[in-house]
Amino acid sequence: MKTAKRNFARTLDLAHGRVEMSHGAGGRAMAQLIAELFAAAFDNPYLATGNDGALLAHAQGRLVMSCDSHVVSPLFFAGGDIGCLSVHGTINDVAMMGATPMYLAASFILEEGFPLADLRRIVESMANAARTAGVPIVTGDTKVVEQGKGDGVFITTTGVGVARDGITLSGDKAQPGDAILLSGTIGDHGMAVLSQRENLTLDPPIVSDTAALHGLVEVLLDSGATLRVLRDPTRGGLAATLNEIAKQSGVGMMLHESAIAVNEPVEAACEFLGLDPLYVANEGKLVAICQRQDAQRLLEAMRGHPLARRASIIGEIVEDAHCFVQMTTRMGGRRIVDWLAGEQLPRIC
Amino acid sequence: MKYIDEFRDGALAGNIAANIAREAAAASGYRLMEFCGGHTHAISRYGIADLLPANVRMIHGPGCPVCVLPIGRLDQAIRLVRQHGVILCTYADAMRVPCSDNLTLMRAKAGGADVRMVYSTQDALHIARANPQRQVVFFALGFETTTPPTAVAVRQARLERLQNFSILCNHVLTPAAMHAILSIEGGAGLDGFVGPAHVSTVIGSRPYAPFSTDYGKPVVIAGFEPLDVMQAILMLVRQINDGRAQVENEFTRAVTPEGNPKAQALVAEVFSLRESFEWRGLGTVAGSALRLRSEFAEFDAEARFGVEYVAVADHKACECGAILRGEKRPQDCRIFGTACTPDTPVGSCMVSSEGACAAHYSYGRFREAAR
Amino acid sequence: MCLAIPAQVEGLTDAGNAIVMLGGVRKEISLALVDGVAAGDYVIVHVGYALQKLDREEAERTLALFSEMSAMNEPEDSPPP
Numbered sequence: 083m084k085t086a087k088r089n090f091a092r093t094l095d096l097a098h099g100r101v102e103m104s105h106g107a108g109g110r111a112m113a114q115l116i117a118e119l120f121a122a123a124f125d126n127p128y129l130a131t132g133n134d135g136a137l138l139a140h141a142q143g144r145l146v147m148s149c150d151s152h153v154v155s156p157l158f159f160a161g162g163d164i165g166c167l168s169v170h171g172t173i174n175d176v177a178m179m180g181a182t183p184m185y186l187a188a189s190f191i192l193e194e195g196f197p198l199a200d201l202r203r204i205v206e207s208m209a210n211a212a213r214t215a216g217v218p219i220v221t222g223d224t225k226v227v228e229q230g231k232g233d234g235v236f237i238t239t240t241g242v243g244v245a246r247d248g249i250t251l252s253g254d255k256a257q258p259g260d261a262i263l264l265s266g267t268i269g270d271h272g273m274a275v276l277s278q279r280e281n282l283t284l285d286p287p288i289v290s291d292t293a294a295l296h297g298l299v300e301v302l303l304d305s306g307a308t309l310r311v312l313r314d315p316t317r318g319g320l321a322a323t324l325n326e327i328a329k330q331s332g333v334g335m336m337l338h339e340s341a342i343a344v345n346e347p348v349e350a351a352c353e354f355l356g357l358d359p360l361y362v363a364n365e366g367k368l369v370a371i372c373q374r375q376d377a378q379r380l381l382e383a384m385r386g387h388p389l390a391r392r393a394s395i396i397g398e399i400v401e402d403a404h405c406f407v408q409m410t411t412r413m414g415g416r417r418i419v420d421w422l423a424g425e426q427l428p429r430i431c
Numbered sequence: 432m433k434y435i436d437e438f439r440d441g442a443l444a445g446n447i448a449a450n451i452a453r454e455a456a457a458a459s460g461y462r463l464m465e466f467c468g469g470h471t472h473a474i475s476r477y478g479i480a481d482l483l484p485a486n487v488r489m490i491h492g493p494g495c496p497v498c499v500l501p502i503g504r505l506d507q508a509i510r511l512v513r514q515h516g517v518i519l520c521t522y523a524d525a526m527r528v529p530c531s532d533n534l535t536l537m538r539a540k541a542g543g544a545d546v547r548m549v550y551s552t553q554d555a556l557h558i559a560r561a562n563p564q565r566q567v568v569f570f571a572l573g574f575e576t577t578t579p580p581t582a583v584a585v586r587q588a589r590l591e592r593l594q595n596f597s598i599l600c601n602h603v604l605t606p607a608a609m610h611a612i613l614s615i616e617g618g619a620g621l622d623g624f625v626g627p628a629h630v631s632t633v634i635g636s637r638p639y640a641p642f643s644t645d646y647g648k649p650v651v652i653a654g655f656e657p658l659d660v661m662q663a664i665l666m667l668v669r670q671i672n673d674g675r676a677q678v679e680n681e682f683t684r685a686v687t688p689e690g691n692p693k694a695q696a697l698v699a700e701v702f703s704l705r706e707s708f709e710w711r712g713l714g715t716v717a718g719s720a721l722r723l724r725s726e727f728a729e730f731d732a733e734a735r736f737g738v739e740y741v742a743v744a745d746h747k748a749c750e751c752g753a754i755l756r757g758e759k760r761p762q763d764c765r766i767f768g769t770a771c772t773p774d775t776p777v778g779s780c781m782v783s784s785e786g787a788c789a790a791h792y793s794y795g796r797f798r799e800a801a802r
Numbered sequence: 803m804c805l806a807i808p809a810q811v812e813g814l815t816d817a818g819n820a821i822v823m824l825g826g827v828r829k830e831i832s833l834a835l836v837d838g839v840a841a842g843d844y845v846i847v848h849v850g851y852a853l854q855k856l857d858r859e860e861a862e863r864t865l866a867l868f869s870e871m872s873a874m875n876e877p878e879d880s881p882p883p
Binding site: 432433434435437438440443446447449450453454469522550551552553554576577579580583628629632633654655658659662681682683684685686691693694697 | 805837849850851855857864865867
Binding site: 349353412 | 432435439441444445448475476477478479480481482523550657772773774789792793794795796797800
């Protein structure tokens with residue numbers, strides 16, 4: 083990490099200081115926060131220019147843009163934090179369009195009084211995630227709201243990438259007969275966060291699966307399989323994502339419960355809290371829908387990648403005017419996997 | 432997960448299903464009521480109806496304590512938070528039940544009322560201790576499974592001399608509700624009951640004896656997992672074929688004839704029988720609910736805050752009543768799936784995931800669509 | 803209100819509670835409703851309380867029942883309540 087230029091009388095007290103209103107006011111204090119914290123951590127020539135915008139090179143091909151806000155609570159959890167989550171999430175949304183993510187923008191809404199030590203932890207986590215993914219954070223914004231008006235920090239990230247030539251992935255492209263693949267276990271992220279919030283001790287703790295998936299996506303695009311849709315099942319879980327796609331494409335789905343993998347602690351935590359893993363958020367998994375004859379090939383390509391060792395074929399697209407997502411249960415019966423109603427209230431009864 | 436996964440084994444399900452199919456061929460129809468909302472949910476979630484022959488029909492009973500709460504009871508809770516500014520602690524299921532003035536506890540919360548979701552009565556006590564300057568009310572609902580935890584909390588509150596803790600008591604009783612069901616045409620519409628799992632761990636299997644001796648209906652107490660339910664259905668089919676009416680226990684790993692005497696004693700110490708109580712769908716049922724004993728009257732929120740019960744009629748088009756009695760199916764309700772959905776529930780059967788309507792809508796409505 | 807899960811008691815706490823474990827998840831629950839619970843026992847847990855001990859022999863017996871084949875035309879004896 084490059085040391086920030088000493089233009090300021092005193093360096094920021096990142097160990098014990100707190101966010102103040104002046105940090106968002108556009109004056110010297112804000113410039114210092116940006117220089118000594120954000121720019122120092124994200125460390126790239128775009129930010130070093132000190133401009134409000136980043137001048138980017140020509141892109142050859144169709145642009146893809148995506149945007150995501152992050153309000154997760156708690157801010158820090160096993161396997162990640164709001165920082166790396168915000169980087170991975172937007173990289174993944176761009177990648178799901180069949181595009182190579184190239185640049186990120188990050189905007190912060192900070193609450194007055196938020197500890198700078200925590201902010202540094204978050205920013206360094208973002209920097210690390212961006213560096214590892216090879217996608218720089220080239221521009222951003224900071225605002226501060228009065229104490230009590232914001233829950234610590236909210237982060238919004240925007241990503242830009244270039245779609246691979248000849249590839250158009252879209253939720254309305256699924257066709258009856260297509261295969262549905264899932265890249266791994268479900269429910270890890272949501273239960274990592276929730277078990278922490280609800281004081282369920284897990285030993286070892288459930289770890290969020292937050293990860294950048296653009297490398298895995300490249301493997302899928304290179305596999306030669308005819309892909310229709312890629313999507314990552316985040317809020318609302320696998321159920322939400324599949325229902326969205328079914329509606330967009332005007333098709334139904336038939337899933338097989340025994341093919342959907344859930345880690346035992348996640349299953350157990352769901353039992354304790356009365357939740358269904360199908361509705362729990364994931365941050366490092368994807369759903370891929372492809373032509374039926376390419377399913378095996380795609381599965382092997384997935385399993386060859388470290389983030390998708392437990393990939394499986396979980397079902398198929400069927401004709402259905404009602405666009406139901408149905409599932410054969412492990413008992414051999416059938417049920418719908420419906421849209422989430424409201425917020426998932428844990429069952430007591 | 433031990434004692435869970437083994438009871439969800441698909442191969443064994445196939446075996447029991449084959450047994451049921453073989454033995455249910457003996458009669459033209461078996462109409463079985465699963466009393467407990469948890470069983471309703473399990474049947475829908477695992478698609479057990481697909482494993483039963485067409486002549487075995489499961490009728491969903493009123494064993495969903497959220498579903499049977501009349502609107503007026505929820506209005507009391509709303510009045511407590513909005514007019515008396517209490518912290519209302521509630522189990523999650525009650526949060527979205529529609530009450531008067533187009534409100535739910537969830538909406539009241541969005542409007543600034545202090546409604547907090549808890550998993551345990553211990554959480555409610557904790558909140559009371561942490562907020563000595565505020566009044567904390569625990570919304571106590573549930574059948575006999577959930578009553579002992581409330582009894583523990585009330586006793587603890589008295590021991591600690593907590594001045595700011597009280598309960599809004601809506602605990603109800605299973606045998607009374609079963610009597611009410613069977614008093615409809617003498618139970619002509621039903622051939623047998625699948626008895627509740629966890630209620631029975633507390634009350635034991637003995638309280639069900641009158642249903643077999645007086646009404647001549649077989650009862651099989653079933654465990655909570657799908658294989659338990661299927662085995663209990665098989666045992667009921669057998670009783671009906673044999674012309675027997677007995678109380679049998681499939682859930683022997685957790686249910687004994689006497690149940691849990693310690694839990695029963697705690698409940699008896701803290702609660703007494705209300706003379707009568709209004710149930711959604713069943714009307715007024717005698718001896719079907721509990722109230723705090725006079726020694727514990729200080730913990731009664733109804734008395735402390737002077738919130739009286741005012742009966743409110745259900746929405747005109749809502750068929751929750753008939754559905755709770757097992758007379759109609761969710762899909763027979765005019766507004767099922769249209770005006771009334773889990774996102775926009777009109778009646779309580781659609782709110783709780785144990786409600787017949789919610790279970791059918793969320794898991795099973797593809798069956799009508801297929802026809 | 804019915805949702806309850808079977809969990810194994812790992813140990814007892816000073817406060818008269820137990821730490822139970824299911825599938826790697828641990829939770830502290832109250833033993834106010836059940837006597838004679840020891841580490842290693844399985845209990846049925848409901849809204850933060852142990853409701854009853856689980857009888858492991860009976861659990862095995864019930865599982866064995868699931869595998870039985872029906873004898874055609876022969877009514878079988880059912881277990882007593």
